Amino acid sequence: MKKLTVLLVALLAILLVACGSDEPETVEVPVEIGGGANSEADTAADDETDLGVTESMDEMPMVDPLNVTGDIIEAGSSTVFPLAEAIAERFIDEGYSGNITIDSIGSGAGFSRFCEAGETDIANASRPIRDSEVESCQAIDRDPIEFRVGTDALAVVVSSDNDFVDDVTFAELQAIFSTAENWSDVRSEWPDEPIQLYIPGTDSGTFDYFVEEVFEEDPEPMLSADPQMSEDDNVLVQGVSASPYAIGFFGYAYYQENQDILQALSIEGVEPSAESVDNNTYPLARPLFIYSDCSVMNDKPQVNDYINYFLTNVNEVINEVGYFPASDDALNQARDSWLNCNN
Amino acid sequence: MASEAPLAPTTRVDTSALDKKPRARETIIQALLFIAGAISILTTVGIVYVLVSQAWLFFSDQQVNIVEFFTGTTWQPRIGRFGVWPLLSATLMITTIAMFVALPAGLGTAIYLSEYAAPRTRARLKPILEILAGIPTVVYGFFALTFMTPLLQSIFGPQVQVFNTLSAGIVVGILIIPMVGSMSEDALQAVPDSLRQAAYGIGATKLETSLRIVVPAAISGIAAAVVVAISRAIGETMVVTIAAGSGPNFTLNPFEAAETLTGHIARISGGDLSYDSVDYNSIFALGLLLFVITLILNMISRRIVARFREVYE
Numbered sequence: 001m002k003k004l005t006v007l008l009v010a011l012l013a014i015l016l017v018a019c020g021s022d023e024p025e026t027v028e029v030p031v032e033i034g035g036g037a038n039s040e041a042d043t044a045a046d047d048e049t050d051l052g053v054t055e056s057m058d059e060m061p062m063v064d065p066l067n068v069t070g071d072i073i074e075a076g077s078s079t080v081f082p083l084a085e086a087i088a089e090r091f092i093d094e095g096y097s098g099n100i101t102i103d104s105i106g107s108g109a110g111f112s113r114f115c116e117a118g119e120t121d122i123a124n125a126s127r128p129i130r131d132s133e134v135e136s137c138q139a140i141d142r143d144p145i146e147f148r149v150g151t152d153a154l155a156v157v158v159s160s161d162n163d164f165v166d167d168v169t170f171a172e173l174q175a176i177f178s179t180a181e182n183w184s185d186v187r188s189e190w191p192d193e194p195i196q197l198y199i200p201g202t203d204s205g206t207f208d209y210f211v212e213e214v215f216e217e218d219p220e221p222m223l224s225a226d227p228q229m230s231e232d233d234n235v236l237v238q239g240v241s242a243s244p245y246a247i248g249f250f251g252y253a254y255y256q257e258n259q260d261i262l263q264a265l266s267i268e269g270v271e272p273s274a275e276s277v278d279n280n281t282y283p284l285a286r287p288l289f290i291y292s293d294c295s296v297m298n299d300k301p302q303v304n305d306y307i308n309y310f311l312t313n314v315n316e317v318i319n320e321v322g323y324f325p326a327s328d329d330a331l332n333q334a335r336d337s338w339l340n341c342n343n
Numbered sequence: 344m345a346s347e348a349p350l351a352p353t354t355r356v357d358t359s360a361l362d363k364k365p366r367a368r369e370t371i372i373q374a375l376l377f378i379a380g381a382i383s384i385l386t387t388v389g390i391v392y393v394l395v396s397q398a399w400l401f402f403s404d405q406q407v408n409i410v411e412f413f414t415g416t417t418w419q420p421r422i423g424r425f426g427v428w429p430l431l432s433a434t435l436m437i438t439t440i441a442m443f444v445a446l447p448a449g450l451g452t453a454i455y456l457s458e459y460a461a462p463r464t465r466a467r468l469k470p471i472l473e474i475l476a477g478i479p480t481v482v483y484g485f486f487a488l489t490f491m492t493p494l495l496q497s498i499f500g501p502q503v504q505v506f507n508t509l510s511a512g513i514v515v516g517i518l519i520i521p522m523v524g525s526m527s528e529d530a531l532q533a534v535p536d537s538l539r540q541a542a543y544g545i546g547a548t549k550l551e552t553s554l555r556i557v558v559p560a561a562i563s564g565i566a567a568a569v570v571v572a573i574s575r576a577i578g579e580t581m582v583v584t585i586a587a588g589s590g591p592n593f594t595l596n597p598f599e600a601a602e603t604l605t606g607h608i609a610r611i612s613g614g615d616l617s618y619d620s621v622d623y624n625s626i627f628a629l630g631l632l633l634f635v636i637t638l639i640l641n642m643i644s645r646r647i648v649a650r651f652r653e654v655y656e
Contacts, residue, residue, distance in 0.1 A: 196504060196600075197590075201610070202421040223419040226429075228506065228590040228600050230610065235589060238488075239600075242505030 060335055063309045066095030070302035075103035076110020076124030079152050079205045080288050084124055086317040087310050098302055111137075114291065118142060121303040123291040126152060126209075142293040145341060147307060147334040149314050151324040153277045153285035154210060155255035155264040161244040164190050167266040170283070173214055176247060178221035183245060191245070197227035198239040198248035204231060210249055213284060233322075237262065251322035252277070252285075278327045287330075288323060294341040304342065311335050394634055397627030404621045412628070418591040418607070420622040427632065429591035433601035434577055437512040437587060440597065441576040444516025446569065449523025453565075456524070457531035458553040469528070476521035484585030487514035492586065495598075502598050504588075509597035511587035515579050519572045526571065530564025531557055563651040570644035574637045580605040604629050 068091075074084055081104040088100045105113070107125040114123035115137035123129075129137075129144055137144050156173065158165055164183070168176065175186050176195055183190035200206040202219065207229075211219045230236055233254045240248040241261040252272055255264050264272050267283050276282035290310065297304040311334055315325045326334070402409055406423045415426015452472065456465050491510040496503045503509070534557050542552040558565070588600025589610050602610070608626045 202419075220422045223422050223424075224417070226590060226592045228588055228592075230589045239505050243501060245501075246505075 059339060060308055060312060063305045063312070064095070065091050065305075065309065066097075068096045068098065068302050068305045070098045070300060072098065072100040072122070072300075072303055072306050073120045074101065074122040074124060074290075075105055075113050075120045076122075076290075077107040077126040077288070078104040079126040079209065079286075080124035080149070080290065081205075083150060083288065083314070083318060083321045083323060084290070084310075086321050087313060090313060090317065091306060091309055096302075096306075100306070111291070115140065115142060115144065121292060121296050121300060122307070125289045125291060126286050128287065128289065129291060137293070142295070144291045144293055145297075145337050147290050147292070147311060147337060148287060148326045148330040149290055149310065149334070150288040150318045150326050151277050151285055152209065152288055153252035153272055153282065153324045154206065154249050155252045155272050156247065156249045156267065156284070157240055157255050157262045157264050158247050159241045159244050160261055160263050162263065163244070165247075165265060166263070167269060169268055170214065173267065174221075177210075177214065177227075178225050193245045196239070196243055196246040197222075197225060198236045198246060199227045199229055200233070200236065200250055201229045201231040206250060209286070210284075249284075252324050253319050253322045274324070274327075277324055278330075285324070287326070297341050304338075307338055311338060391634070394627055394631040397624050398631040401621065401624035401628040404624065406621055407625075416593045420611075420625050423621075425625060427604075427629070429593040430602060430604045430607050430629065431632075432593060432595065433508055433583075433587065433591075434603040434605070436508050436595065436597065436601070437515055437579075437583060437603055438573060438576040440509060440512025441516035441519060441579075442569070442573060444513050445519045445523050445572055445576075448516075449520045449568075449572070450527055450565065452520065452524035453527035453531055454553050454558065456528050458549065458557060469525070472521045472524055476525070480518065480579065480581040481585070483514050483518050484582040487511050487582055487586035499598065504598060504600050506586060506588035506600035507598050508587050508601050511583045512597065514586065515576050515582050518579065518582065519575050522575060523568050523572045526568030527561070527565045530561040530568065533564065534560045560653050563648045563653070566647045566651065567644045570640050570647065574640045577636060577640075578605060578633065580609050584609045604633055 074088075081102060084102050088102060091100070102124075103110075103113075103120075107123075107127055110120070110123040110125060111129060111133045113120045115133050118140045123144070129146065134144060156168070172186050177197060177199070180186045180195055182192050182194055184192040186195075199210070199222070202223070207219075211217060211222065215221055228236075228239055230239075233250050236248045236250055237254070237258050240246045241258070252264075255262055255272075266272075270276050270282045272282050272285070277285040290307065292303060292307060297307065311331065315331070318325050325331075401407060402412070407425050412425050412427055414428070415424065416428045417424040417426050418429045456468060456472075460468060487510045488505075491514055492503065492505060492507065495507070495510055538556055538560060539552055542556045547556070583603045583606040587606055588602050589606065590600065590602055591607065592599060592601040594601055608629055611622065611626055
């Protein structure tokens with residue numbers, strides 16, 4: 001099933017690229033000239049349009065996937081997986097001729113394959129590396145380098161017709177998504193109407209993350225509440241937006257696209273926004289990373305090029321995948337880390 | 344199905360005299376026809392084999408208890424709860440609602456077309472009815488979601504959820520009207536005209552003739568049509584996937600969202616389900632259950648045809 005899905009996604013991606021081939025070309029051509037030749041005029045032009053934010057991006061050499069060969073092995077977080085997959089597909093479409101393997105095995109397992117077995121080139125993670133993991137990496141002479149690639153934030157949403165909820169505590173969130181039957185069971189001033197739940201399906205990473213954060217990894221309470229589930233976020237949007245008494249959650253990016261019919265709730269008083277996600281105050285957000293090591297990157301130029309390509313292109317695909325872009329600072333820091341390895 | 348049955352016994356002709364010289368072309372055509380028949384039988388055998396073998400894997404899993412399967416009221420594979428009733432109740436509820444729509448409408452259509460409509464009207468209306476049967480079910484699904492549900496919400500108020508079994512049931516009913524109508528009409532048409540003439544002869548009105556003479560005479564065909572329509576409603580997938588809801592919910596409230604057997608199979612198999620997991624095997628068990636239900640209905644329909652068939656020579 002998984003294989004079939006990947007195949008279908010790949011097919012779709014090829015179709016999409018084929019249909020929209022005019023667009024990326026026009027975007028990339030000027031960058032290629034500017035990045036490769038490092039010409040003064042182009043850099044100046046870039047600075048003007050971007051207000052100088054992407055300073056270090058200009059310093060990264062442009063990768064031409066056509067010239068990249070050799071295999072890349074990447075493993076780790078299932079949350080980073082779709083993002084890495086989207087980048088890899090693009091990398092392959094643009095001419096990369098080696099084999100890239102991406103395993104979706106979870107952040108912890110990804111680190112153990114990277115740090116203990118040393119058999120992968122890149123570890124994907126949806127949490128920062130732990131000290132113990134850094135130690136085991138050092139034991140095999142690897143010094144993990146962190147590259148921030150994005151943020152996974154969940155928005156808890158209600159219909160824009162809902163005029164009684166805008167802020168919930170964690171305890172209320174737990175009650176709403178499990179034992180409470182009616183809204184009035186959660187807060188007495190809320191209406192005496194049944195709560196309708198719309199949540200992502202149990203096979204999704206979003207489901208797992210919510211269960212992990214809100215229910216301490218026990219899916220039972222939420223599933224016992226007979227929620228409506230769908231892998232298709234559109235169905236969830238439809239369900240939530242249709243009734244003032246419905247509530248659901250999904251990736252923030254998806255909420256953004258439907259802001260006109262939905263409203264996102266603040267959690268413990270913190271509203272989900274680019275800022276609160278960046279400074280880690282919004283509780284349902286987690287950073288997405290890829291990790292590698294300078295010596296691996298130096299030994300395997302394809303890994304080096306791939307990470308460069310990843311950092312340069314990640315913001316063009318991240319919304320499609322449904323995540324939140326990392327802040328410019330974090331991304332620049334990642335690019336600096338890459339440059340440090342290449343000096 | 345029902346209408347072809349009465350013809351079978353009378354059309355056997357003794358062909359032994361013609362069989363003396365085997366002709367090559369005849370043999371080839373016979374073989375081709377045999378293969379055509381065999382394909383559908385072998386496919387059925389293959390489906391049954393896959394369903395049974397995978398369902399066996401499911402039922403022999405440690406997490407699964409066959410008693411819980413048939414009596415449990417929670418279906419959540421993720422937490423090892425495999426009680427089929429939430430799915431089965433939604434299926435039965437939608438089928439019941441559908442039959443409440445399709446039976447009167449379909450039968451009414453059939454009686455009108457067969458007994459009342461002028462031949463020219465009939466010649467025009469019947470193809471239209473059959474076109475209705477050709478509309479893709481995905482269109483019916485969105486019709487339920489974007490037309491029927493808002494309509495119900497405007498009648499019954501906000502207690503009607505955006506996904507609900509009532510809307511899906513009504514639309515499945517509309518979907519099977521042509522099936523009930525067309526098959527019942529065939530059955531009514533098969534009633535010999537002499538019966539109608541006799542009824543008129545003793546002074547019966549047209550309505551009396553239709554309802555008291557023709558419908559009872561055709562009852563086996565009509566009943567068979569109804570049973571086939573029920574199987575169709577139970578098996579209908581697209582409409583319920585789109586409009587009925589996407590989470591198992593054990594309820595008899597038609598305004599609430601609930602997921603049917605078919606809808607659940609469609610949703611789960613579309614997800615990122617890993618092969619050989621108990622969740623994956625569970626969809627085959629559900630498929631087998633659907634298959635058995637349909638099989639039983641088919642047997643009932645054959646029994647009805649055999650039992651109540653009126654033969655007029």
